[in-house]
Amino acid sequence: MLKQFLTRSAVVGSLAFVLGACSQQGSGPQTTGITPQMMADSLHAVMESDRTVYTRLIVNRLQNEEGVIKASEHWKDDTALVLPAQMFRFGAEMVAEKDVPFSYSLQSLWPVNSQNAPKTPAEKEGLQFVADNKGQNYYTEETLGGQKYFTAIYADTAVAPACVTCHNDHKDTPRTDFKLGDVMGGVVIRIPI
Amino acid sequence: MRTWGLWALCSLLLAGYLGARLLGQDRSVFLPGETTSGHHQIELACGACHVDPFGGGDVLQEACVNCHGAELAASDDSHPKSKFTDPRNADRLSQIDARYCISCHVEHRAEITQAMGLTLPPDYCIACHRDIESDRPTHTGMDHTTCQTGGCHNFHDNRALYEDFLLDHAGEPDLLPVRLIQRRDGGFTGAALALVTADSDAPAQRATDAAVVAEWAASGHALAGVNCSDCHGAAGAWVEAPGLAVCGECHAEPVAGFLAGKHGMRLAQELPPMTPAMARIPMHEEAAHRELTCATCHGAHGYDTAFAAVQACATCHADEHTAAYEGSPHHRLWLAEQAGDLPPGSGVTCATCHMPRRELSGGVGEAERVTVEHNQNATLRPNEKMIRPVCLSCHGLPFAIDALADPALVANNFRGRPARHISSVEMAQENLERDRARRESASPDG
Numbered sequence: 194m195l196k197q198f199l200t201r202s203a204v205v206g207s208l209a210f211v212l213g214a215c216s217q218q219g220s221g222p223q224t225t226g227i228t229p230q231m232m233a234d235s236l237h238a239v240m241e242s243d244r245t246v247y248t249r250l251i252v253n254r255l256q257n258e259e260g261v262i263k264a265s266e267h268w269k270d271d272t273a274l275v276l277p278a279q280m281f282r283f284g285a286e287m288v289a290e291k292d293v294p295f296s297y298s299l300q301s302l303w304p305v306n307s308q309n310a311p312k313t314p315a316e317k318e319g320l321q322f323v324a325d326n327k328g329q330n331y332y333t334e335e336t337l338g339g340q341k342y343f344t345a346i347y348a349d350t351a352v353a354p355a356c357v358t359c360h361n362d363h364k365d366t367p368r369t370d371f372k373l374g375d376v377m378g379g380v381v382i383r384i385p386i
Numbered sequence: 387m388r389t390w391g392l393w394a395l396c397s398l399l400l401a402g403y404l405g406a407r408l409l410g411q412d413r414s415v416f417l418p419g420e421t422t423s424g425h426h427q428i429e430l431a432c433g434a435c436h437v438d439p440f441g442g443g444d445v446l447q448e449a450c451v452n453c454h455g456a457e458l459a460a461s462d463d464s465h466p467k468s469k470f471t472d473p474r475n476a477d478r479l480s481q482i483d484a485r486y487c488i489s490c491h492v493e494h495r496a497e498i499t500q501a502m503g504l505t506l507p508p509d510y511c512i513a514c515h516r517d518i519e520s521d522r523p524t525h526t527g528m529d530h531t532t533c534q535t536g537g538c539h540n541f542h543d544n545r546a547l548y549e550d551f552l553l554d555h556a557g558e559p560d561l562l563p564v565r566l567i568q569r570r571d572g573g574f575t576g577a578a579l580a581l582v583t584a585d586s587d588a589p590a591q592r593a594t595d596a597a598v599v600a601e602w603a604a605s606g607h608a609l610a611g612v613n614c615s616d617c618h619g620a621a622g623a624w625v626e627a628p629g630l631a632v633c634g635e636c637h638a639e640p641v642a643g644f645l646a647g648k649h650g651m652r653l654a655q656e657l658p659p660m661t662p663a664m665a666r667i668p669m670h671e672e673a674a675h676r677e678l679t680c681a682t683c684h685g686a687h688g689y690d691t692a693f694a695a696v697q698a699c700a701t702c703h704a705d706e707h708t709a710a711y712e713g714s715p716h717h718r719l720w721l722a723e724q725a726g727d728l729p730p731g732s733g734v735t736c737a738t739c740h741m742p743r744r745e746l747s748g749g750v751g752e753a754e755r756v757t758v759e760h761n762q763n764a765t766l767r768p769n770e771k772m773i774r775p776v777c778l779s780c781h782g783l784p785f786a787i788d789a790l791a792d793p794a795l796v797a798n799n800f801r802g803r804p805a806r807h808i809s810s811v812e813m814a815q816e817n818l819e820r821d822r823a824r825r826e827s828a829s830p831d832g
Binding site for chain 1: 462466467468469471472473474476477479480517520521548551817818821825
């Protein structure tokens, strides 16, 4: 009797769960036509553009060309501009505090801070790929902490002299021969799927 | 049947007892274990942390952030939650879920609670920084239990300890050539506003103590045109002992700091004021039942900041460090300043270090204001938090690090020299030198 009751309950419960899940999907935003890759590409277009504008029009102009103000890793203590990489990271950290279905980070095979070196197999392979294949992006899927992600990796290129001099001169840099236009690292975007 | 009846009766009695305790002021029966020194004062305000009786990690986290979030943000927290939410850290979070304060600071677990309320094994840094030796050869062979206890690093606040800051301050002497504590704002000096004894607007039946009126007339309040009724209310609504809220109408930052620190945190939770009898550190018995409000240290009408900066503290505190202040090098400077032998700002009082002055940015075009940090905990622990806002006013960084890392020297109120040297600065210099050598060897001329 009890067994029969439990079996029926399980069936009804499962149906209710499926219906609930379906109704939630139905009431959610329309996803037709937007693939994870399109979303990642679009996000990256905004990130790359904003950072290039900041790097060229703010940091490079005011620090390197006009000498008005310097940019510093210790921007608060030095009353200076935040570095372009910091501007990018602070944005990523702010996004991480919001309830949005993606995350992003800036990493490098030659990181100033070793915490920003690639960690997962996808990051290692992707960062090497974008460094070796200029102009191409890297897309894959990976599972981290039990969650499956669509992971996109884009080359991060030296767009201004400030990028090159800052990285080459930093005491903790593992590489000192960057040139303008070189791939210096990569932007990793993850979308849970 | 009789057993069931007895069981029901016992259950009812127990429910009634617990219900009465829950609705009453003493809820200590519900405490699952001894609280930490940071929270014991408000342990009976269960709702301060357990904002939702059915809430778990996120609810508790919200409570932590409500009280500690602003201070952590102001200290440029080295390990904010946002550094750990990236999925790439999933493996790290499986070891220590650093997104939540309670992963490292479990409350009510006295048996595993260490300094700073830490409830993890002290070598927890190893979880993420296992390979520090490859980044910093200077750290080769160091035990991860010493990261935070050696005077070198803090988990949250490293503003005085980060490498480039160490390099900027390398070579500084123990005592800086110019040694002056930042002065408070001059306060109100508008002669046009100043009031004298005859201006007192207290109702005649209230202003019966000439000494009180004289104290007020000599105070900054009278100088700034603040009359009796401005604090006590008009004649019809006279309040005999105006509370914190009245002080806060004009002194917002000090009151906010007071409520955030150990002196005022009970009031912030709408509990009766803190008394020395509740403290876990040594206090004078005769002060056991003094209730802590603004007037406890500042007096009701005189507002003698010199008294508030030293004697007020010593009235209650009876620990070794406080007892050793009198006659200490810092105290001698204070006496010399009081005697006029040294310029204002030369003396070092209890408040100089534990309630330091800090600048409040006025924004573009506005003058900066200097206020007194009334949260005595803001610079207390870990004590390296004191280095930048306090010690570096007079001392070089290497000496300040050494001094604060020497518990015996702290206890005797800095009578003597640090017992050992913390080589943080030298390690930073060694790392810089390593980079220089690397570049020279890589260059075609090298």
